[in-house]
Amino acid sequence: STTPCKTILASKVSASFRDQIHKEIQERKVQPKLVGFLANDDPAAKKYAEWTAKTCAETGCGFELRKVDKQDLEQKITEANEEKEVNGIMVYYPVFGGKQDAYLQNCVSELKDVEGLCHKFVHNVYHNVRYMDEEETMKCIIPCTPLAIVKILEYIGVYNTVINYGNRLYGRTITVVNRSEIVGRPLAAMLANDGAKVYSVDVNGIQVFTRGSGIKLKAHKVEDIDATVEEVVGLSDVVITGVPTSNYKLPTKYLRDGVVAINFSSSKNFEDDVKSKASIFVPSVGKVTVAMLERNLLRLTDYQNDIREK
Ligand code: NAD
Structure with a gap:
């Protein structure tokens, strides 16, 4: 039977963001690069990694999936923090689960944390702090989901x-x-x-x-x-x-x-x-999350360039 309920797909919501990101990347001299670390066999994580790769290909972002052993993950994150050509880093969680994953979230350099899960960014959300600097030129990175x-x-x-x-x-x-x-x-x-x-x-x-x-x-x-x-x-x-x-x-x-x-x-x-019962039903959000990851990536790339120029 038909209902007045409207189903809204994440792909539809994310379309305008993907277009905007694509446009912004075309205007840049250097393509921003995202590295994703996959250290588990969680099917949801794999799917998320596939969407990231697909969306990055569509918008023109660089993306590299690095499959690593979970025992090596911290070291690999530390290395990626130092790589100049890497602008953003994300990890497909859960890896160990619980507090160890929270620890790993804080191993990612703040200036490369596209997921927005480091302590400072989540702290800013809790305290309704919207800018990273006093001059209010650098908007905060917000957790992407x-x-x-x-x-x-x-x-x-x-x-x-x-x-x-x-x-x-x-x-x-x-x-x-x-x-x-x-x-x-x-x-x-x-x-x-x-x-x-x-x-x-x-x-x-x-x-x-x-x-x-x-x-x-x-x-x-x-x-x-x-x-x-x-x-x-x-x-x-x-x-x-x-x-x-x-x-x-x-x-x-x-x-x-x-x-x-x-x-x-x-x-x-x-x-x-x-x-x-619903007027609007949104069955999943993952594709919008990936668009937000890329939006955070562009923002962080700008912050990295601003800091390098100073
Ligand atoms: P989590 O295990 O850390 O948290 C689960 C939460 O659900 C906890 O707060 C727990 O108390 C609550 N919960 C569990 N059973 C409940 C019940 N019966 N009644 C009420 N609350 C209950 O998980 P997470 O990392 O927050 O992820 C949750 C889900 O969201 C997963 O399926 C994950 O794959 C998905 N996820 C989706 C995206 C996305 O972008 N689409 C991003 C992150 C996570």
Whole structure:
């Protein structure tokens, strides 16, 4: 049966970014180069690496996939940090998982961290710091998956452009099911910094991220709340899922009529009938993430050149 629900594919959202990146690369004398490290046999990581290669080929970015043993990864990252012709570095996680992966994220040189996962960049997101310098000439690098989701929300009009920049989610209620340090927590923080009320759900409980009543705070605050997933999802205009297991399904019956449903997990986190309730459904975001990686790559290449010129 047909529903009014509109499915928005990541390839469609990413098209204008890919065109823009392609144009910018053509205008450059030197082609920026991205190196991706693959140190696991995770099929999702392999797929992500293939998309990166494909998108780089389309836009004209240099891309080299380096398959390495995970025990050599830190050394290989250190070497790539020193290579002048390498402008950006990324690693396909998980490698070891947990804290060791967090350690490796911080081994990548800040000026080459296209994923935006080093401590400084995530710290800036949490504290709503938008520039790297006092003169406000160098915009911060933002973790690429949360950034991709923001770009999708802009594309589909969840960001209200009548409202001033920085407050454009004021009035929106959003649930994010995932609170990892890579995606869910920085995403909840960014959305709340932009004015939304965000319910952040993980296996252990629910928190609410907001800039307070009348969005008076400069950056978001976080409170633990005693609520159920059903309750917070029922209050939400937008529901974003990222649970990395195929047996997790968010029940369609929890969703508000006309909800915007976005899944960034490699598994399908919504039930098959999600379109019977959603106004807009975004089944995956990976292709926008890759576009954001390249956007970060161009920005970092400029910062590297500025520093070399000084
Ligand atoms: P992770 O394992 O670090 O985090 C999973 C999160 O989900 C945790 O916060 C956990 O508490 C929560 N969770 C697990 N089970 C839950 C449940 N039953 N109810 C509520 N919350 C639950 O994983 P990650 O690195 O954040 O990745 C998550 C997914 O997103 C993976 O499938 C990954 O492949 C995908 N991913 C996609 C992109 C992209 O660009 N498309 C980028 C990164 C990750």
